[in-house]
Amino acid sequence: xxxxxxxxxxxxxxxxxxxxxxxxxxxxxxxxxxxxxxxxxxxxxxxxxxxxxxxxxxxxxxxxxxxxxxxxxxxxxxxxxxxxxxxxxxxxxxxxxxxxxxxxxxxxxxxxxxxxxxxxxxxxxxxxxxxxxxxxxxxxxxxxxxxxxxxxxxxxxxxxxxxxxxxxxxxxxxxxxxxxxxxxxxxxxxxxxxxxxxxxxxxxxxxxxxxxxxxxxxxxxxxxxxxxxxxxxxxxxxxxxxxxxxxxxxx
Amino acid sequence: xxxxxxxxxxxxxxxxxxxxxxxxxxxxxxxxxxxxxxxxxxxxxxxxxxxxxxxxxxxxxxxxxxxxxxxxxxxxxxxxxxxxxxxxxxxxxxxxxxxxxxxxxxxxxxxxxxxxxxxxxxxxxxxxxxxxxxxxxxxxxxxxxxxxxxxxxxxxxxxxxxxxxxxxxxxxxxxxxxxxxxxxxxxxxxxxxxxxxxxxxxxxxxxxxxxxxxxxxxxxxxxxxxxxxxxxxxxxxxxxxxxxxxxxxxx
Numbered sequence: 001x002x003x004x005x006x007x008x009x010x011x012x013x014x015x016x017x018x019x020x021x022x023x024x025x026x027x028x029x030x031x032x033x034x035x036x037x038x039x040x041x042x043x044x045x046x047x048x049x050x051x052x053x054x055x056x057x058x059x060x061x062x063x064x065x066x067x068x069x070x071x072x073x074x075x076x077x078x079x080x081x082x083x084x085x086x087x088x089x090x091x092x093x094x095x096x097x098x099x100x101x102x103x104x105x106x107x108x109x110x111x112x113x114x115x116x117x118x119x120x121x122x123x124x125x126x127x128x129x130x131x132x133x134x135x136x137x138x139x140x141x142x143x144x145x146x147x148x149x150x151x152x153x154x155x156x157x158x159x160x161x162x163x164x165x166x167x168x169x170x171x172x173x174x175x176x177x178x179x180x181x182x183x184x185x186x187x188x189x190x191x192x193x194x195x196x197x198x199x200x201x202x203x204x205x206x207x208x209x210x211x212x213x214x215x216x217x218x219x220x221x222x223x224x225x226x227x228x229x230x231x232x233x234x235x236x237x238x239x240x241x242x243x244x245x246x247x248x249x250x251x
Numbered sequence: 252x253x254x255x256x257x258x259x260x261x262x263x264x265x266x267x268x269x270x271x272x273x274x275x276x277x278x279x280x281x282x283x284x285x286x287x288x289x290x291x292x293x294x295x296x297x298x299x300x301x302x303x304x305x306x307x308x309x310x311x312x313x314x315x316x317x318x319x320x321x322x323x324x325x326x327x328x329x330x331x332x333x334x335x336x337x338x339x340x341x342x343x344x345x346x347x348x349x350x351x352x353x354x355x356x357x358x359x360x361x362x363x364x365x366x367x368x369x370x371x372x373x374x375x376x377x378x379x380x381x382x383x384x385x386x387x388x389x390x391x392x393x394x395x396x397x398x399x400x401x402x403x404x405x406x407x408x409x410x411x412x413x414x415x416x417x418x419x420x421x422x423x424x425x426x427x428x429x430x431x432x433x434x435x436x437x438x439x440x441x442x443x444x445x446x447x448x449x450x451x452x453x454x455x456x457x458x459x460x461x462x463x464x465x466x467x468x469x470x471x472x473x474x475x476x477x478x479x480x481x482x483x484x485x486x487x488x489x490x491x492x493x494x495x496x497x498x499x500x501x502x
Contacts, residue, residue: 041373042336044298049290056315064307085293086350093345097371099337118369118390120348122292139369 002089002105003029004186005073006171006222008178008244012039012067013219017207019073020062021200021227023052029075032088035061036101037068038175043099047088051075070173074103086123090171091131093119095138096145098174102131105224106167106183113162127170130162134172148177152243152251155179159241171222178244180222182236188222189233190248198228218247253340253356254280255437256324257422257473259429259495263290263318264470268458270324271313272451272478274303280326283339286312287352288319289426294350298339302326321424325354337374341422342382344370346389347396349425353382356475357418357434364413378421381413385423399428403494403502406430410492422473429495431473433487439473440484441499449479469498 005022007015019035033052036045048055052075074089081087089103104127111126117139119132134155141154155172159181162168169186172179180186193216195209222244226233236242243251256273258266270286284303287296299306303326325340332338340354355378362377368390370383385406392405406423410432413419420437423430431437444467446460473495477484487493494502 039300039336042298042300042339044336045295046297047293047295049293056311060307060311085290085295088293094371094373097373099373120345122345122348122350 002074002076003224004103004105004169004171006173006178006180007068007071007219008247009069009217009219010246011217012069013217014065014067015071016062016065017200017205018221018227020205021202022073022223023058023062023075024202025075027051027053029077031078031083032076033058033074034089034103035071035073036090036092037066038070038099038173039066039068041098041175043092043101043175045090045092045101047085049083049085049088070175070178072101072103072171072173072178074105079107081124084123087125089127091128093131093135095135098145100135100172100174102134102170102172104130105169108162108165108168111162111165130168130170133162134158148243148245149251151177152179152241156241160239163239169224176245178222179241180236180244181241183238185224186222186236187224187226187233188220188236188242188249189231190218190220192218192247198231201227201229220244220247220249253325253327254475255354255356255420255422255473257424257429257431258319258322258470259498260320260468260470261497262468263320264468265316265318266322267313267316268451268456269472269478271456272453273324273474274309274313274326275453276326278302278304280328282329282334283327284309284325285340285354286322286324287341287343288317289321289350289424290317290319292349292426294343294352294426296341296343296352298336300334300336300339321426321429323352323354323422323424323429325356330358332375335374338376340378342379344382344386346386349396351386351423351425353385353421353423355381356420359413359416359419362413362416381419381421384413385409399494399496400502402428403430403492407492411490414490420475427496429473430492431487431495432492434489436475437473437487438475438477438484439471439487439493439500440482441469441471443469443498449482452478452480471495471498471500
């Protein structure tokens with residue numbers, strides 16, 4: 001199975017510490033990695049069909065502190081679709097003049113939705129099919145960009161229809177909000193004032209967040225398996241769709 | 252004005268030599284850079300709002316020999332739209348299950364096409380508006396992915412309507428073909444057997460292509476200003492739309 005990492009913050013925040021721990025797990029998830037950063041309305045997605053352990057792209061991401069308010073990362077162990085760039089998460093599409101980014105961990109059996117509108121998969125994965133169907137149905141439900149609350153209502157109607165086909169842990173963002181859906185395994189926490197030190201679970205690396213933040217900063221981190229040993233991670237329940245905005249869990 | 256670089260090859264080819272020379276020109280074009288690589292059906296776009304001279308992303312591209320059959324790169328000097336990631340070329344969209352990539356050099360005055368379908372700009376540039384309109388009209392003209400010849404016929408009908416608004420040097424690719432339209436300035440050549448050495452015009456660097464190719468390899472390079480001193484570059488005429496496929500100029 002793959003692993004997911006998401007970050008949503010109230011101020012542009014670099015993800016180097018979390019991505020360093022997360023990409024350590026790529027030994028078991030060696031069939032590609034990807035990470036999407038929103039910066040303002042712009043988004044950039046760095047992907048490589050190599051493991052995040054040895055990829056020069058992942059190395060650049062670990063060295064270059066890109067500051068973003070919404071990040072989605074994925075390390076892949078191929079289940080459906082070959083090891084190829086077009087099958088590498090996160091996927092992206094434009095809707096209502098916004099970039100949307102999506103990554104999935106799980107396996108949807110026999111999932112072949114009717115894609116009759118403007119969103120078609122480039123690769124062969126169940127994940128990209130699910131993303132295209134979500135985009136198609138969001139586009140049908142709203143004529144222009146709705147509020148985060150309205151988007152959440154629509155997503156809560158749409159997601160169970162896909163989740164019924166298997167395991168559907170996913171993260172979705174349009175730069176402002178980040179939606180995280182749990183089928184089987186997803187954890188989250190919010191880092192805010194007073195900040196403390198934290199130690200990575202996977203690597204001998206710690207950071208004192210108090211030294212790199214201001215009291216107004218707030219960051220939500222969502223991940224398949226807890227990233228640190230000494231912070232209190234909460235598990236999402238199966239079927240739960242959590243919404244993060246400005247570094248907090250909302251709605 | 253910005254500068255464009257395109258590459259179309261019959262075998263996956265690395266662009267390190269050409270991009271090294273091209274990115275030297277970023278001193279005058281410091282408002283961001285971007286480069287898109289197609290690999291199979293997949294595409295990845297590396298962008299940075301920093302100059303290609305000092306960007307860690309550009310540095311990674313110069314060191315990591317990504318092999319691609321179709322590449323489009325752009326260095327930007329902002330004319331319309333601020334210096335921001337969402338205004339950084341190349342732009343990308345999905346149509347008919349293919350990724351399309353577009354970059355533009357020039358300035359379209361008062362260009363506000365009616366965008367009534369599925370493609371809307373994320374940023375503020377005339378360039379992205381032109382790309383969205385081209386995608387919209389291609390989608391209207393063909394129900395599914397047409398041949399390169401059919402796409403070329405449609406593009407030759409559509410492009411003059413945009414070019415009438417100003418200067419419209421652009422490159423467009425869906426991974427197989429690369430279309431290059433010249434309003435004011437664009438040069439091209441084909442490198443094929445027997446390969447020779449070439450020396451960059453901008454930097455003291457030369458490469459002997461005979462040592463890094465096989466006799467079957469063929470690469471077309473298209474660029475605003477000739478990249479090398481000792482090769483025979485041809486200028487495209489104003490209003491010309493050139494099509495490159497498998498490393499050759501076609502149609």
